[in-house]
Amino acid sequence: MDSFNSKIAKIVGFKGLKGDIKLSLETDFDLICGIKSVKLTAPISALAAESINARVDRLYCEGRLVLLKLKGFADRTACEKLLGYTVYTEKEQLRALDEDEWWIDDLIGLTVYTRHPLKIFGKVSTVYGDSNITLAVCDKAGKEYLVPFVKALVPVVNIAEGRIEIENIPGLLDESADDSEGDSEEDKE
Missing domain, CATH: 2.30.30.240 (PRC-barrel domain)
Known part of the structure; x- marks a missing residue:
């Protein structure tokens, strides 16, 4: 069974030329700020259902944007094929929930x-x-x-x-x- 089953975001765009990926979050930023690895899954409309495992180089907020930098994706050109992909991580990487919080x-x-x-x-x-x-x-x-x-x-x-x-x-x-x-x-x- 795939351990990357916690959906956290969708890739909606890019910022600059250095491979920063814009995310639309499915959860609160404070729950995911410590993640180390992700699985990227292609949209269903893609011809080949592709998924990519990647290490997180940096996950950060800049104003109202949430940005992700992945190791091995050095520039915007390398990232552009990821537009529309869904981002998953392992539940164990997420921050523990408070008393009145539930998945x-x-x-x-x-x-x-x-x-x-x-x-x-x-x-x-x-x-x-x-x-x-x-x-x-x-x-x-x-x-x-x-x-x-x-x-x-x-x-x-x-x-x-x-x-x-x-x-x-x-x-x-x-x-x-x-x-x-x-x-x-x-x-x-």
Whole structure:
């Protein structure tokens, strides 16, 4: 299995003639500032699905730009073929998360419970956004609901137990879904 499975950026351009690569980040800069190596994957539209492993020479911010310099890519000409590539790294190279931080991939698939009464509602199907996160939650019937990922609405996230709990305020989730025959925590015991 490939250990370079943490998507961190997309290559969107270049700066100057010395091989500095402009990145559009998929995560916060402070999580990736210490990485030493990356895997670059060609866009799906490319004829040959190419990937390149490379060592990081320098990763830095200049104003609002995030720039990457790779060892072995001495000038702009050497880098230009990388336009549109996706940049991955190993999860172990990323900064450890703080207490109330989670990897987006870890949220997908978690069982969603409504609170008061505690009842199984569905699963997290996907996550939208980068700084303002929204969870897409599918109920048992497959209907999707969008839930802003804020502490007031999602007070409990427990990756180890594979669950999150949502405060079902009026209008957030379908009223009929909340009154459905969900499995309550009391029924499971």
